[in-house]
Amino acid sequence: MPPAITDPSTPLTASADPTAPPVIESPEGARVTIGGRQYDWFRGNSYLGLQAHPDVLRAACEATLRYGLKLRDHRRVGCHPCVLEWERAANSFFDCEAAVLLGSGYAGGAVMAAALGDDFDVAFVDEQSHANVWDGLAAAGVRVISFPHRDPAGLAAVLSTDLGARQRPLVVSDGIFPITGALAPVPDYEAVLQPYDGALLCLDDAHAYGVLGRTGAAHRTTSV
Ligand SMILES: Cc1ncc(COP(=O)(O)O)c(C=O)c1O
Secondary structure (H helix, E strand, O other): OOOOOOOOOOOOOOOOOOOOOOEEEOOOOOEEEEEEEEEEEOOOOOOOOOOOOOOHHHHHHHHHHHHHOOOOOOOOOOOOHHHHHHHHHHHHHHHHHHOOOOOOOHHHHHHHHHHHHHHHHEEEEEEEOOHHHHHHHHOOOOOOEEOOOOHHHHHHHHHHHHOOOOOEEEEEEOOOOOOOOEEEEEEHHHHHHOOOOOOOOEEEEEOOOOOOOOOHHHHHHOOO
C-alpha cells in the first residue's frame, strides 16, 4: 500500500478559489487521491467504505449492463427488480414494517416530513441534527422548534412551553452525531414522550447502521 501523505502544509487543491471542493480522483475510502497524491481521508459519506468494495462495484456494473443507468425508480411508472430486492433485504435486516430506497440520504428529511404528513403537529429537533432534517421540515412548512443538543430535560422544557393542548409532537435527532460520534439519549427521550399521546420519535441513523447494535441494525436492535 502506498504511504499516506499527511503533511498539513500541503494544499488539498491547486485551485485559486479557496472555497472550491477538493477534486477526488479515486474511489472514496480511508485514503483518496487528490492532485495525483494520496491523502488520509476523514470526511466524505462512504460511511462503511462500501462505495469502493469490489463486490458492490461488480454487482453495480452487472446491474448497469442489465438495466441501464438509473439512480432511482418512480414507482408509478415502473421499477427494476434490483430496487425491490434491495428494499426486501433492508426490510429484513432492519426488521421493520417497510423499507424505501431513496436517491440520497439528504432526501430523508423531506421524505420523512411528507410521509408523516398529518401524524404530528409540531416538530422538535435536536439543535445539532443534520441539515436534511431542517431543510426537509422547512420545505414541508412544518412548525419546528429546536431543543438543546442531547438534552432530555431541555426537550421536556420546550415540549411543555411550545406544544398546545392535544397537539402531537414529532421529535427528531441523529441516532449518532456525525462530527462527535455521540449517541442520542434515546431511552430518555422515550421516557420524556411517555405522557404525550400520539408522540413520534424519529432517528436519522445514517451514522449508526452498520455500527450500532449486535447486527448493525442500529436503533432497530437497541432501545427503540
Ligand atoms: C446524519 C446524516 N443524515 C443524512 C446525511 C445525508 O446523506 P447523503 O450524503 O447520503 O445525502 C448525512 C450526510 O452527511 C448525515 O450525516
